[in-house]
Amino acid sequence: MLIGKVIGNVVSTRKVESLIGCKFMQVHLIEDGKETNKYLVAVDAAGAGIGEYVLISTGSSARLALPADAKGNQIPVDATIVGIIDYMS
Amino acid sequence: MLIGKVIGNVVSTRKVESLIGCKFMQVHLIEDGKETNKYLVAVDAAGAGIGEYVLISTGSSARLALPADAKGNQIPVDATIVGIIDYMS
Amino acid sequence: MLIGKVIGNVVSTRKVESLIGCKFMQVHLIEDGKETNKYLVAVDAAGAGIGEYVLISTGSSARLALPADAKGNQIPVDATIVGIIDYMS
Amino acid sequence: MLIGKVIGNVVSTRKVESLIGCKFMQVHLIEDGKETNKYLVAVDAAGAGIGEYVLISTGSSARLALPADAKGNQIPVDATIVGIIDYMS
Amino acid sequence: MLIGKVIGNVVSTRKVESLIGCKFMQVHLIEDGKETNKYLVAVDAAGAGIGEYVLISTGSSARLALPADAKGNQIPVDATIVGIIDYMS
Numbered sequence: 001m002l003i004g005k006v007i008g009n010v011v012s013t014r015k016v017e018s019l020i021g022c023k024f025m026q027v028h029l030i031e032d033g034k035e036t037n038k039y040l041v042a043v044d045a046a047g048a049g050i051g052e053y054v055l056i057s058t059g060s061s062a063r064l065a066l067p068a069d070a071k072g073n074q075i076p077v078d079a080t081i082v083g084i085i086d087y088m089s
Numbered sequence: 090m091l092i093g094k095v096i097g098n099v100v101s102t103r104k105v106e107s108l109i110g111c112k113f114m115q116v117h118l119i120e121d122g123k124e125t126n127k128y129l130v131a132v133d134a135a136g137a138g139i140g141e142y143v144l145i146s147t148g149s150s151a152r153l154a155l156p157a158d159a160k161g162n163q164i165p166v167d168a169t170i171v172g173i174i175d176y177m178s
Numbered sequence: 179m180l181i182g183k184v185i186g187n188v189v190s191t192r193k194v195e196s197l198i199g200c201k202f203m204q205v206h207l208i209e210d211g212k213e214t215n216k217y218l219v220a221v222d223a224a225g226a227g228i229g230e231y232v233l234i235s236t237g238s239s240a241r242l243a244l245p246a247d248a249k250g251n252q253i254p255v256d257a258t259i260v261g262i263i264d265y266m267s
Numbered sequence: 268m269l270i271g272k273v274i275g276n277v278v279s280t281r282k283v284e285s286l287i288g289c290k291f292m293q294v295h296l297i298e299d300g301k302e303t304n305k306y307l308v309a310v311d312a313a314g315a316g317i318g319e320y321v322l323i324s325t326g327s328s329a330r331l332a333l334p335a336d337a338k339g340n341q342i343p344v345d346a347t348i349v350g351i352i353d354y355m356s
Numbered sequence: 357m358l359i360g361k362v363i364g365n366v367v368s369t370r371k372v373e374s375l376i377g378c379k380f381m382q383v384h385l386i387e388d389g390k391e392t393n394k395y396l397v398a399v400d401a402a403g404a405g406i407g408e409y410v411l412i413s414t415g416s417s418a419r420l421a422l423p424a425d426a427k428g429n430q431i432p433v434d435a436t437i438v439g440i441i442d443y444m445s
Contacts, residue, residue, distance in 0.1 A: 104350030282439030
């Protein structure tokens with residue numbers, strides 16, 4: 001799992017049909033509590049807002065945190081925000 | 090998910106049968122809105138053109154954005170352009 | 179597989195339902211017996227404590243070391259502590 | 268997908284049974300048309316020869332480009348040469 | 357696939373049940389025939405010994421080279437030694 005800080009959104013109108021409704025967030029990774037310049041885009045499954053610290057799951061696991069599409073198929077997402085961080089200790 | 094800028098095409102005539110019809114695009118990754126020299130090739134599922142900013146899904150999720158082959162099997166692709174970016178904010 | 183040293187916890191109250199009950203641990207990777215600054219978060223399946231050296235499985239394999247959720251589905255985890263290291267030789 | 272240049276072979280006699288018959292190729296990655304020192308080994312599914320530029324699929328997709336073993340199971344390969352590059356533009 | 361040199365063992369007594377019996381090996385990656393300081397741990401499926409050069413499969417493919425556990429499930433391994441290298445040319 002990765003820790004990230006949400007820094008913005010990505011808007012894509014023309015996209016594959018199964019991604020309609022996904023909220024794409026720009027993220028900087030947090031390592032040892034510090035913001036890095038490592039960058040990725042993740043789909044939000046946890047109601048994250050800009051500036052929040054979040055927990056991200058990648059790879060095939062990213063799909064398991066998101067609902068299937070209208071045909072019941074998993075959607076083509078490889079990084080998902082699965083939680084909001086309260087604190088690290 | 091990754092953000093990329095489409096910088097060119099790749100043409101491969103001799104390839105495994107299940108990849109016939111795939112459009113292979115050369116991509117530079119975009120991080121924090123800036124083009125990097127990180128490089129990959131992705132199959133286009135979103136009608137992307139040269140110079141466009143795109144959203145890319147990698148790993149097993151890349152296959153889910155592409156139709157199955159003639160035998161109904163998933164095809165051996167590990168990076169797919171799944172959307173065209175309108176803007177990032 | 180990766181070797182890590184557990185350096186702390188991550189607490190997330192608002193998270194996807196299937197992750198309820200997961201214990202998230204901050205980890206520094208160990209390479210050649212030395213602690214590095216490479217950082218990740220893994221879910222504990224082995225009863226690990228702070229300061230212990232652990233064996234970590236990543237990707238889809240991470241899910242196989244954890245119980246399914248209440249609906250019998252695999253949970254969206256991409257790194258799991260699967261063992262406590264006794265020694266390396 | 269990755270672009271690679273085939274630079275040699277790897278010979279392994281003692282190997283897991285399901286890999287018998289696989290042709291293992293040493294590859295340098297090509298990025299922006301230039302050979303890098305990034306190195307991997309891929310199984311050939313496209314009839315590639317030394318010096319040729321090839322298209323490589325990685326991860327679980329690599330298995331989909333190769334025949335199943337004698338028992339009908341996918342084989343433990345994580346990088347496969349799936350095409351020969353004609354040109355990049 | 358990766359090429360590695362086996363440099364040691366890892367012993368873990370407290371581990372998830374499905375990993376009982378696995379032999380964990382410390383590995384340095386070999387690139388262009390030279391030992392690097394890139395480090396990982398892989399489960400041995402090929403009878404590898406210390407000092408030997410080996411072929412490693414990673415990700416979900418790593419599981420396919422190992423027997424299922426007592427309940428018939430795949431085990432949570434993400435890197436497996438699948439062959440011993442005779443020579444590279």
